[in-house]
Amino acid sequence: MATAAPTTFGQAVIGPPGSGKTTYCLGMSTFLAGLGRQVAVVNLDPANEGTPYACAVDIGELVTLPDVMEALKLGPNGGLVYCMEYLEANLDWLHDRLAPLRGHYLLFDCPGQVELCTHHGALRSVFAQLARWGFRLTAAHLVDSHYCTDPAKFISVLCTSLSTMLHVELPHVNILSKMDLIEQFGKLAFNLDYYTEVLDLTYLLDHLASDPFFRHYRQLNEKLVQLIEDYSLVSFIPLNIQDKESVQRVLQAVDKANGYCFGVAEQRSLEAMMSAAVGADFHFTSTLGIQEKYLQTPEEESVGPEDMRL
Numbered sequence: 001m002a003t004a005a006p007t008t009f010g011q012a013v014i015g016p017p018g019s020g021k022t023t024y025c026l027g028m029s030t031f032l033a034g035l036g037r038q039v040a041v042v043n044l045d046p047a048n049e050g051t052p053y054a055c056a057v058d059i060g061e062l063v064t065l066p067d068v069m070e071a072l073k074l075g076p077n078g079g080l081v082y083c084m085e086y087l088e089a090n091l092d093w094l095h096d097r098l099a100p101l102r103g104h105y106l107l108f109d110c111p112g113q114v115e116l117c118t119h120h121g122a123l124r125s126v127f128a129q130l131a132r133w134g135f136r137l138t139a140a141h142l143v144d145s146h147y148c149t150d151p152a153k154f155i156s157v158l159c160t161s162l163s164t165m166l167h168v169e170l171p172h173v174n175i176l177s178k179m180d181l182i183e184q185f186g187k188l189a190f191n192l193d194y195y196t197e198v199l200d201l202t203y204l205l206d207h208l209a210s211d212p213f214f215r216h217y218r219q220l221n222e223k224l225v226q227l228i229e230d231y232s233l234v235s236f237i238p239l240n241i242q243d244k245e246s247v248q249r250v251l252q253a254v255d256k257a258n259g260y261c262f263g264v265a266e267q268r269s270l271e272a273m274m275s276a277a278v279g280a281d282f283h284f285t286s287t288l289g290i291q292e293k294y295l296q297t298p299e300e301e302s303v304g305p306e307d308m309r310l
């Protein structure tokens with residue numbers, strides 16, 4: 001009698017270019033290996049030339065962006081779309097490469113082109129096929145946290161995150177990456193939990209209206225914000241990939257989303273179910289902790305750099 005393939009859990013790591021996907025795959029795979037999970041990273045980004053992690057499967061064996069651009073005289077965007085359509089048409093290649101990795105915990109490093117996750121069909125159909133083959137993936141969607149410091153950019157991040165959630169059709173965790181750099185380009189207008197919980201965006205609209213340029217677009221922004229609030233799906237988990245605590249918080253959310261925490265392995269069942277039950281509380285207190293770590297308080301701001309020296 002044929003034995004059933006072991007359930008394979010993992011993450012599809014997606015997000016705009018430069019949001020930190022490859023760095024996340026390296027950091028998360030190291031963290032998971034430390035926990036004792038048998039982890040493997042699959043590079044599905046044909047633009048990645050040389051990855052910092054050891055690749056168990058590399059799309060570069062099937063198709064590369066430079067080859068496609070040269071052969072078909074396409075630019076980088078058209079080339080990437082073609083590569084993903086090529087992968088979609090050659091899923092048996094992926095199936096064969098993944099077969100020996102059944103039972104591993106898989107991280108898929110995906111290309112960053114935004115339309116692949118918001119409206120183009122190729123990547124979505126790759127994910128759908130993976131689900132049919134029994135891979136239980138969570139989409140780990142990274143966005144650069146410094147967008148929080150600009151209300152207009154934050155609204156567009158919310159729109160992109162929402163359409164990605166609706167399009168990709170996987171259990172989904174939105175992540176604000178590079179928390180250590182959040183205030184690199186300006187101060188946050190509100191506490192961090194305002195941006196992570198996404199509960200009431202009216203204040204953001206008011207803040208935006210103080211800018212003479214955006215005042216003219218108030219109605220448009222109102223409608224966008226209303227759409228995001230009506231769906232009530234988008235929220236974020238802050239991450240600094242160098243900080244183990246924040247990597248662990250992301251992993252908890254990911255494990256909850258794809259059901260890994262309810263599995264039989266590890267001594268985790270009860271504890272994991274409890275963490276699922278108190279998730280809302282935990283998330284709130286953890287955001288406060290992160291705020292204290294990475295954002296300056298008004299008192300600290302009033303102290304000059306000399307005063308802060310020990």
Ligand SMILES: Nc1nc2c(ncn2[C@@H]2O[C@H](COP(=O)(O)OP(=O)(O)OP(=O)(O)O)[C@@H](O)[C@H]2O)c(=O)[nH]1
Pocket residue numbers: 015016017018019020021022023024045048111112177178179180181239240241242
């Ligand atoms: N300070 C800081 N830098 C980070 C963090 N995560 C990623 N980076 C940096 O951000 C830059 C982009 O990271 P990548 O991992 O290449 O981003 P990517 O999303 O894979 O980029 P593409 O492959 O172009 O889509 C690199 O210089 C990383 O070192 C973080 O948590 N903190």
